[in-house]
Amino acid sequence: MKDPLKEKFSRLKKNIKNMGSFVLAYSGGVDSAFLLKAGYDVLGKKVLAVTARSETYPDAELREAKAIAKIIGARHKVIRTEELNNHDFISNPPNRCYYCKKELFSKLDHIAKEENIKWICDGTNKDDLKDVRPGRQAAKEFKVLSPLLDAGLTKEDIRALSRDMGLSTWDKPSLACLSSRIPYGEKITKENLVRIEEAEEFISLLGFRSFRVRSHGVLARIEVEQSDIKKITQKDIRVKVINKLKSLGFIYITLDLHGYRSGSMNEALYLPLI
Numbered sequence: 001m002k003d004p005l006k007e008k009f010s011r012l013k014k015n016i017k018n019m020g021s022f023v024l025a026y027s028g029g030v031d032s033a034f035l036l037k038a039g040y041d042v043l044g045k046k047v048l049a050v051t052a053r054s055e056t057y058p059d060a061e062l063r064e065a066k067a068i069a070k071i072i073g074a075r076h077k078v079i080r081t082e083e084l085n086n087h088d089f090i091s092n093p094p095n096r097c098y099y100c101k102k103e104l105f106s107k108l109d110h111i112a113k114e115e116n117i118k119w120i121c122d123g124t125n126k127d128d129l130k131d132v133r134p135g136r137q138a139a140k141e142f143k144v145l146s147p148l149l150d151a152g153l154t155k156e157d158i159r160a161l162s163r164d165m166g167l168s169t170w171d172k173p174s175l176a177c178l179s180s181r182i183p184y185g186e187k188i189t190k191e192n193l194v195r196i197e198e199a200e201e202f203i204s205l206l207g208f209r210s211f212r213v214r215s216h217g218v219l220a221r222i223e224v225e226q227s228d229i230k231k232i233t234q235k236d237i238r239v240k241v242i243n244k245l246k247s248l249g250f251i252y253i254t255l256d257l258h259g260y261r262s263g264s265m266n267e268a269l270y271l272p273l274i
Helices: 003-019 030-046 059-072 096-114 126-130 135-141 155-164 190-205 226-232 235-247 264-270
Strands: 022-025 047-053 075-080 119-121 211-216 219-224 252-255
Touching: 003 030, 003 155, 022 030, 022 096, 030 047, 030 059, 030 155, 047 059, 047 096, 059 075, 059 190, 075 096, 096 119, 096 135, 190 211, 190 235, 211 264, 219 226, 226 235, 235 252
Parallel strands: 022 047, 022 119, 047 075, 219 252
Antiparallel strands: 211 219
């Protein structure tokens, strides 16, 4: 372990120890799984991981989150969030994530009070500040702590430390809520979220890891890694993808030549006015 990384990790553990206990917004992704492991190693059962189940969170991710928490040995609770009942969320404005996080943190705040736990934490890291993050406002309102960010840890740092700790998530592709596949301003519906989830699960079974199926009405825009573009355009795979996505209700199936990139829907926010 390089000295700068060791220093960051020591800072994280010291901060965790000083907290004494916390409720963690836990998705089972790279960041929250690492924070759960670090928290459990320092505080044991004084850490409670809470996963929010809703239509925006794939069932496969929930199963994996449960399995990882069990391996770590940490306490884990699954709750239901109701963001699809919030008109401000389903209308899908650019600050959509604020309403989602507000729903989540309000429930975590209730759980923390029931458990007599002072702090709520999330897995925000230093790199997250480079992107549009409306959910950070909700975190501030509920006084949510971000121990990874406070320790100066980047995504690369977290992956390296996760590998050293034996976490299977160390090389897991980045997660994002299924709503992030829908352009701002296009209404979020349960039916569309289910369609996107099924489309991505199918492509995953074909051997792709880092990718997205962006839903633009009846058009599906598929993003895969640049190195996977040749693979997905092979006739047998291409035909399978076309047939599956058409069966889900998409009419036009397109491949984004730019390739996969996190938060690509945010690019529309920076287009010059004509």
